[in-house]
Amino acid sequence: MHGLCICRLVGLAAEIGVVLLIGGAGVVKTLTPASAPSTTKDYDMDPTLAVGYLRQYRSMTCYQLARAHDQLTAVAEREGVVLCKVFVEHLPTDPAAFDALIRSVKRRRIAAVIVPTEAHLSAVGNDQTKLERLHRETSARALAVDGSIPT
Incomplete structure (x- = not known):
C-alpha cells in the first residue's frame, strides 16, 4: 500500500511540475517531470x-x-x-x-x-x-x- 501511495504522489508531482526527494533504504532521488515516474520504482x-x-x-x-x-x-x-x-x-x-x-x-x-x-x-x-x-x-x-x- 505504501508503494502505491508513493507512485500516485510521484505521478501527481510530475503532472504539476513539482520536484520531489524520496528517501528510503538509502535511496534518494530527485524527480522532475522529465524523469518521473519510471517503470522500476x-x-x-x-x-x-x-x-x-x-x-x-x-x-x-x-x-x-x-x-x-x-x-x-x-x-x-x-x-x-x-x-x-x-x-x-x-x-x-x-x-x-x-x-x-x-x-x-x-x-x-x-x-x-x-x-x-x-x-x-x-x-x-x-x-x-x-x-x-x-x-x-x-x-x-x-x-x-x-x-x-x-x-
Missing part, C-alpha cells in the same frame, strides 16, 4: 547490485578494455556493490548491449550502472542520450569512474 531496487557499461571504440586495445573493466570493478568495490556483469557495446551493433543492460536492470532490480565516463552514455543516432533513457526507464543511478556524472 526506487523501493524495488536491490542496493547491493550494479552492472557496468562501456563502448568498445575501434581504436581500443584488449589491454585498454581490460583496464576499463578493472576500473568499473574498483568503483563497485568503493561503492559497496557487487558488479554482476559488464555490458560491452560494439559500435556496429549499438545499442544492442545497452538494450540488454536496460532489460537486466529492470529484471534484476539493479540499483547502479557504472561507466568509465559520461561519454559512454551519450547519444548515438538520435537526440536522446543513453543516460536520459536509463533514468526514464529505470531508477538505477549512473556512476562514472571519472566522476563526470553528478550524483
Whole structure:
C-alpha cells in the first residue's frame, strides 16, 4: 500500500511540475517531470547490485578494455556493490548491449550502472542520450569512474 501511495504522489508531482526527494533504504532521488515516474520504482531496487557499461571504440586495445573493466570493478568495490556483469557495446551493433543492460536492470532490480565516463552514455543516432533513457526507464543511478556524472 505504501508503494502505491508513493507512485500516485510521484505521478501527481510530475503532472504539476513539482520536484520531489524520496528517501528510503538509502535511496534518494530527485524527480522532475522529465524523469518521473519510471517503470522500476526506487523501493524495488536491490542496493547491493550494479552492472557496468562501456563502448568498445575501434581504436581500443584488449589491454585498454581490460583496464576499463578493472576500473568499473574498483568503483563497485568503493561503492559497496557487487558488479554482476559488464555490458560491452560494439559500435556496429549499438545499442544492442545497452538494450540488454536496460532489460537486466529492470529484471534484476539493479540499483547502479557504472561507466568509465559520461561519454559512454551519450547519444548515438538520435537526440536522446543513453543516460536520459536509463533514468526514464529505470531508477538505477549512473556512476562514472571519472566522476563526470553528478550524483
